[in-house]
Each structure stands twice: as C-alpha cells, then as structure tokens.
Amino acid sequence: MDEVFGPDNFVNEIVWQRVSAHSDAGRFGIIHDTIYYYGPAGRTWNPQRTELNQKYLEQFFDQVEESSGRKYSRSDLMASGLRNGETGKSWRGINPGERGNHWKVAVSTLEQWDAEGRIHWPKTAGVPRLKRYLDEAVAQGGTAQDIWTDLRPIHNQSQELLGYPTQKPENLIERIIASSTNPGDLVLDCFIGSGTTAAVAQKLGRRWIGCDINKGAIQTTAKRLQGVMREQAQALAAANSQGELVARDDAPTAPCQLSFSTWRVNDYDLHIQHNEAVELACQHLGLTRTRTDPYFDGTRASLLAKIIPLNHPLTPLDLEALRTELKNRPEEERDILVVSLGQEHKAREWVAQYNHNRPVNKIHLTELRTDRKAGGFIKHEPMSVQAHARREGQGADARLVVQIDDVVSPSIIARLDLQEGIFRASIPDWRAVVDCVLIDAQHDGEVFNVALADVPTRKQDLVAGRYELPAPPTGATVALKIIDMLGEECVLRLQP
Ligand SMILES: C[S@@+](CC[C@H](N)C(=O)[O-])C[C@H]1O[C@@H](n2cnc3c(N)ncnc32)[C@H](O)[C@@H]1O
Numbered sequence: 001m002d003e004v005f006g007p008d009n010f011v012n013e014i015v016w017q018r019v020s021a022h023s024d025a026g027r028f029g030i031i032h033d034t035i036y037y038y039g040p041a042g043r044t045w046n047p048q049r050t051e052l053n054q055k056y057l058e059q060f061f062d063q064v065e066e067s068s069g070r071k072y073s074r075s076d077l078m079a080s081g082l083r084n085g086e087t088g089k090s091w092r093g094i095n096p097g098e099r100g101n102h103w104k105v106a107v108s109t110l111e112q113w114d115a116e117g118r119i120h121w122p123k124t125a126g127v128p129r130l131k132r133y134l135d136e137a138v139a140q141g142g143t144a145q146d147i148w149t150d151l152r153p154i155h156n157q158s159q160e161l162l163g164y165p166t167q168k169p170e171n172l173i174e175r176i177i178a179s180s181t182n183p184g185d186l187v188l189d190c191f192i193g194s195g196t197t198a199a200v201a202q203k204l205g206r207r208w209i210g211c212d213i214n215k216g217a218i219q220t221t222a223k224r225l226q227g228v229m230r231e232q233a234q235a236l237a238a239a240n241s242q243g244e245l246v247a248r249d250d251a252p253t254a255p256c257q258l259s260f261s262t263w264r265v266n267d268y269d270l271h272i273q274h275n276e277a278v279e280l281a282c283q284h285l286g287l288t289r290t291r292t293d294p295y296f297d298g299t300r301a302s303l304l305a306k307i308i309p310l311n312h313p314l315t316p317l318d319l320e321a322l323r324t325e326l327k328n329r330p331e332e333e334r335d336i337l338v339v340s341l342g343q344e345h346k347a348r349e350w351v352a353q354y355n356h357n358r359p360v361n362k363i364h365l366t367e368l369r370t371d372r373k374a375g376g377f378i379k380h381e382p383m384s385v386q387a388h389a390r391r392e393g394q395g396a397d398a399r400l401v402v403q404i405d406d407v408v409s410p411s412i413i414a415r416l417d418l419q420e421g422i423f424r425a426s427i428p429d430w431r432a433v434v435d436c437v438l439i440d441a442q443h444d445g446e447v448f449n450v451a452l453a454d455v456p457t458r459k460q461d462l463v464a465g466r467y468e469l470p471a472p473p474t475g476a477t478v479a480l481k482i483i484d485m486l487g488e489e490c491v492l493r494l495q496p
Pocket residue numbers: 164166167168169190191192193194195196197211212213214217
C-alpha cells in the first residue's frame with residue numbers, strides 16, 4: 001500500500017469486527033480484520049452514521065429518572081469564559097459569571113428545557129446540568145469512528161452469499177465507498193473477486209472498474225452486475241411509467257450506467273513451459289538461443305538477451321536480479337535486451353534511471369505483445385458469432401426477432417483441449433459456451449442499453465438463443481452482446 005499510494009497518504013487504520021465470536025484454542029478469538037485507509041489531501045470525505053452499542057453506552061448513562069425510569073447522563077450547561085447578553089445572565093439565582101463561566105445556551109432555552117424536565121437539579125450542592133437520555137442517543141446513532149462493530153456479516157443463507165471464500169459484506173464496502181466518493185465518481189477494485197465492490201458502487205450511483213486474473217471471478221462479477229443493473233432498469237421503468245421521477249428522500253440513487261464491457265488486457269494464463277516460451281520468443285525475435293549460460297537465454301548481434309518468464313509482467317524485482325547478475329560479470333560489456341510479456345510502470349522507470357550515464361550494459365526493453373516492431377507475439381483468436389435479426393408483423397404488433405445460429409469460442413476450445421490431454425474437446429451445443437446474451441434493440445453506437453437480458457440463473461440452464469422484442473423504429477441498429485463462459489464478449493451490430 002505504501003508503494004502504491006505513498007506512505008505520506010496513509011490516513012488511519014480501521015478495525016472491522018467481521019464475526020461475533022471465534023474459538024481459537026489457547027488465545028483470544030480473532031474476530032477482526034484491519035483496513036488501511038489511504039488518501040491524498042483534499043480527498044472526498046463524507047462522515048458516516050453508525051448504530052451505537054447500547055450495552056457499552058449504559059456505563060456512561062448512569063442516572064435514572066425517577067418518574068419515567070429512563071437512563072441518562074449529565075452534561076454541562078456552562079462553559080468557561082465570561083459573556084455579555086443572554087448567555088451571561090443569572091438564571092434561577094445562579095450567576096455563571098461568579099465562577100468565570102457563561103451558559104452554553106440562552107436563558108430562554110434553559111427555561112424551555114426545564115419545563116420539559118430535561119434539567120437535572122442536584123439534590124444537595126452543585127449546579128444544574130442537562131440530561132442526555134440513553135434511548136435518544138441510541139435512536140439517533142453516532143458518527144462512525146475507527147472501530148466498526150455494527151456491520152452485520154453475510155448470513156449463510158443470504159442471497160448475497162456467492163460462496164466466495166473472502167467475500168466481503170456489501171454493508172462494509174458501502175461504508176467505504178459512501179465515505180470516500182460521491183455519486184458519479186469512479187471506483188476501482190483491482191482484485192474484484194465476486195464483485196462486491198462493483199455491485200455496491202453500481203447501487204450507489206458510482207462508475208466502476210473491476211479487474212481480476214481469474215476468469216471465474218470475472219464471470220461471477222459480470223453475472224452479479226447484470227442482475228443489479230436489471231433490477232435498476234426495472235425500478236427506473238416502473239418509476240417512469242408512474243411519472244415518479246421527482247426527487248424523493250427514499251428514491252433509489254440514479255444509476256450512472258446500465259451496462260458494462262469486459263476487456264481482456266493480459267495473457268498471463270498462457271499455459272506454456274518456460275523453456276518452450278524461451279524457444280518461441282527467440283524465434284519470434286530472431287535471437288540465437290544460448291544453452292550454456294545459466295542466466296541469459298540468447299544473443300542478437302552485440303546484445304545479450306534475457307527472457308523474463310511469461311507468467312508475469314516485468315517488475316523491478318526481475319531487474320534487480322539482472323543487476324546482481326551483471327555485478328558478478330565485471331568483464332561483460334555488451335548491452336542487454338530484456339524481453340517480457342507486459343511491463344510494470346515501475347520497471348520502465350527503473351530502467352530509465354539505470355541507463356542514465358551508463359557506458360556499458362545498457363538495458364533495452366522489448367514487450368512481446370505491444371512492441372511496435374517486435375510485438376504481436378500472442379495472437380488472440382476472438383469469439384465468432386453467427387446471428388440475424390428480422391422484423392415480423394406490422395404496425396403496433398410488429399416484433400423484432402433475434403436468432404443466434406452459432407457461437408465459436410476459440411479460448412474455450414483451447415482451455416478444454418488442455419484439460420482433455422490428447423483428446424480434442426467437442427462442444428455439441430453452442431449454447432453450452434455462452435454465459436449470457438444481451439440485446440440493445442436501438443443501439444446508439446456508443447452506450448449499450450440493455451433491452452433484453454438472457455442470464456440463466458442455474459448452472460445447468462442454457463440461454464434461449466431466439467428472442468422476441470417489440471420492434472424498434474425502422475432503420476434502428478440492433479446490438480447483440482454475447483458473453484462466453486470465460487467472460488470474453490462479442491458485440492454484433494445487426495440491421496433487421
Ligand atoms: C480476496 S479476493 C477478492 C474478494 C473480494 N473483495 C470480494 O468481496 O469478493 C482476491 C482476488 O484477487 C485476484 N487476484 C489475485 N492476484 C491477482 C493479480 N495479480 N491480478 C488481478 N487479480 C488478482 C484473485 O483471483 C481473487 O479473485
């Protein structure tokens with residue numbers, strides 16, 4: 001966190017009680033997690049309300065009102081310092097000025113409180129004080145502090161529970177997002193897991209980006225968000241039809257968007273042995289493979305090449321290892337070519353600094369996917385879809401029929417082939433590779449507005465493949481989005 005956000009941006013530490021009890025033999029049960037809060041100066045800050053713990057408060061509300069049995073605590077009616085005017089006056093024979101004090105409120109307010117029985121009069125010596133009732137304090141709640149004990153964990157029968165081992169309850173994420181962002185702001189969770197952050201951001205009218213290295217997580221998140229958006233779209237349509245689009249206190253936060261896209265940005269799940277990868281990369285870049293050097297993999301003209309394992313992007317750690325290696329080879333004068341699949345920003349900065357004023361062993365970087373000359377190492381074969389849309393019927397009864405005929409997902413076939421070993425995978429029904437189908441009947445060319453969503457809820461259910469909707473105006477473009485079981489999507493534009 002310090003590396004990513006900078007240690008100066010550390011704000012504070014929050015303790016979140018995530019369960020009520022845990023039996024850990026031989027020690028106090030561990031029932032909390034720690035949240036580190038980072039943020040720049042001038043960050044958005046919205047204080048959050050919280051429930052108060054009545055049992056804990058009772059020790060401070062130690063007085064009992066005889067007439068009602070209500071518990072209360074006493075707070076001062078006077079503050080130090082002399083004042084003129086209303087708050088400096090004598091009241092009921094008590095002159096606060098004699099003690100160098102003044103009343104905290106005007107005498108008229110003291111009168112009103114006393115009439116309501118809110119003033120505690122001491123039986124013997126002492127000054128009157130204000131009663132603060134326990135029931136009122138509990139009903140009013142408090143401002144959330146740095147210990148959070150009021151957030152209910154996800155019940156194990158709850159619909160919210162998606163069976164994800166480290167899933168966080170929505171109310172926890174809600175507090176974090178609501179306190180640090182405003183509607184319309186952008187929320188990033190780069191380890192999205194089951195999608196809790198995105199779901200809460202969407203419900204709170206924020207925009208969001210979620211990333212995960214695991215396709216199952218992308219799939220779970222995509223499905224969850226489609227559900228959230230469908231409910232929001234239905235609520236909006238219902239409010240629209242009742243002409244209810246007036247601001248109400250209980251009105252749901254207007255969603256920022258009712259669709260999202262899935263992007264494939266890396267290929268670190270490349271199932272390939274390092275040795276094979278080195279071979280292929282050497283061929284791709286025209287390097288002569290060196291088999292005798294325990295560290296470097298090849299040469300090209302006067303360059304010595306190192307191929308970083310393709311299962312991760314180049315990091316400063318890889319570069320530190322290279323620096324150590326070069327220190328042990330003081331005779332080596334060649335420049336170095338470092339080949340990788342992806343690069344961390346910090347790695348590029350590292351190299352720029354390292355190369356500065358260096359006469360020998362300068363480092364040159366080649367990135368296999370995007371490099372202008374040497375990129376294109378990985379070719380991703382996208383999903384292909386055959387589908388058509390047509391109009392049926394006339395006038396008010398006109399219908400739009402969208403029919404999907406075939407879907408081929410090379411990534412899924414490759415993944416299945418890998419599992420099957422020597423057998424070729426066969427997929428008898430295209431619908432088995434499709435996770436969901438979305439239709440925008442009147443696509444504006446930019447935002448995908450979901451008019452129909454076919455998202456089977458149970459694992460064994462398949463999408464329908466044929467859809468009927470009210471026909472859009474003539475000339476409208478129909479957009480069809482198909483998301484496969486690995487979260488890859490394909491958007492087709494059809495002219496009915
Ligand atoms: C602890 S889970 C997140 C759980 C999430 N907060 C929730 O409430 O569901 C961590 C996630 O990070 C993902 N992950 C791990 N390493 C990653 C990486 N290098 N890049 C992207 N995602 C990664 C994992 O696949 C996993 O889904």
